[in-house]
């Protein structure tokens with residue numbers, strides 16, 4: 001029978017907050033720490049601060065009871081058995097991971113250890129970080145038998161974070177002691193023993209009622225590399241299909257058909273073969289760079305990842321050229337833009353290809369009306385509205401009197417627009433889709449010129 005474990009989570013961002021409420025959902029008692037008082041107060045008040053399915057329900061169910069929020073790390077960690085570090089590891093100027101937040105938290109934890117603790121790396125960190133954290137804690141005077149440092153990387157995706165956390169394909173635990181591995185085993189037991197999925201009120205996801213997701217026990221170094229290698233490989237898949245899309249454009253082939261044909265091979269699989277304007281987000285760009293940097297620091301050549309980055313950057317330039325070709329010139333053109341978040345169903349704009357393109361079009365002298373269901377507020381903080389840029393309340397408002405409509409983020413609601421209404425709303429019936437949300441034939445039937453990625457353009461016959 002899984003037991004209730006006292007857990008502290010340091011960092012209440014996309015990973016820390018989701019982990020905190022999901023650990024509570026699994027039956028544990030959690031204290032979630034953040035050094036941003038504003039966040040702590042908002043979370044205590046029930047504001048999730050981020051846009052994630054099921055997060056409001058779980059926060060409402062557990063806040064100030066099974067999940068408490070505070071900024072005092074010493075207070076938070078006093079009674080707990082496990083302390084999860086889930087703070088940011090942003091990319092530094094030299095491309096490697098900035099671990100200063102992780103190190104600061106490790107040193108702060110060290111100052112409050114009085115009984116055995118398991119310190120858990122939930123943040124994405126390069127190999128060897130586990131050793132550095134252990135040394136930092138020892139350097140702060142903590143006896144070696146009073147703590148262990150474990151790597152437990154997180155694989156959730158934004159937009160489906162809660163479901164991904166509770167329905168993982170696998171749980172990875174890198175521990176160099178049996179004792180520490182047993183603590184993590186106890187924490188995840190409600191999932192690995194399957195009892196969570198038998199609950200009538202379980203959050204729905206990929207695991208059915210009889211599921212028991214595997215927990216891989218491995219070394220700390222292997223666990224750290226599993227995370228970086230997994231993200232890097234997913235980025236490889238995306239850049240590969242984008243390079244294939246560009247080849248399809250040069251040969252009038254259809255990359256969607258190619259992806260289907262490739263994905264039917266069980267060794268390749270259909271997922272992460274969606275071409276577009278490239279990957280973004282707070283992790284792929286930084287983790288690809290960090291993984292390459294680790295290799296280079298070890299004197300190894302991982303230039304393949306440089307190619308992945310190059311292809312990814314090039315997708316945005318290719319898209320801009322497509323728009324220029326379709327409109328003949330860009331200067332003075334009015335563009336409707338759908339999507340600002342780095343992907344659909346999230347409000348996160350970190351490393352968003354959509355925002356990069358908005359800035360590129362503004363630099364070309366275009367004026368833009370942009371709509372995004374969740375990311376406009378965050379975008380406006382970075383790109384304030386002005387004479388050339390406005391934020392509007394619907395896709396049709398963005399299309400109103402525009403020379404073309406650009407689809408930059410794969411929000412589900414952008415795939416079911418009223419195309420006849422679009423045709424009459426646009427100044428010119430041109431849709432340029434960076435996420436391949438539509439069937440070109442359907443666009444043609446609605447009299448729209450439709451240009452997408454890796455597929456022949458659909459251009460209605462001239463009316464005589």
Ligand SMILES: NC(=O)C1=CN([C@@H]2O[C@H](COP(=O)(O)OP(=O)(O)OC[C@H]3O[C@@H](n4cnc5c(N)ncnc54)[C@H](O)[C@@H]3O)[C@@H](O)[C@H]2O)C=CC1
Nearest residue numbers: 011012013014015034035036086087088089123124154158
């Ligand atoms: N966002 C995602 O989808 C995923 C992120 N990760 C990794 O998890 C880590 C965290 O990512 P996010 O949650 O997106 O970051 P985030 O930036 O959304 O959240 C980090 C939080 O840590 C807090 N923080 C920073 N220093 C602190 C300190 N000294 N004491 C207490 N709180 C502190 C910040 O105020 C912030 O609320 C990163 O390493 C990331 O690569 C891993 C899997 C998924």
Ligand SMILES: O=C(O)[C@H]1O[C@H](OP(=O)(O)OP(=O)(O)OC[C@H]2O[C@@H](n3ccc(=O)[nH]c3=O)[C@H](O)[C@@H]2O)[C@H](O)[C@@H](O)[C@@H]1O
Nearest residue numbers: 154155156157158238272273274278279280281283342343
């Ligand atoms: O370490 C992390 O932060 C996380 O990074 C990604 O998750 P996330 O960045 O939230 O979102 P994804 O769904 O992976 O999409 C990332 C980017 O790739 C793009 N993408 C994704 C899939 C695809 O087929 N094509 C494609 O262009 C998306 O538009 C988005 O810009 C990984 O999928 C997670 O497993 C990982 O935990």
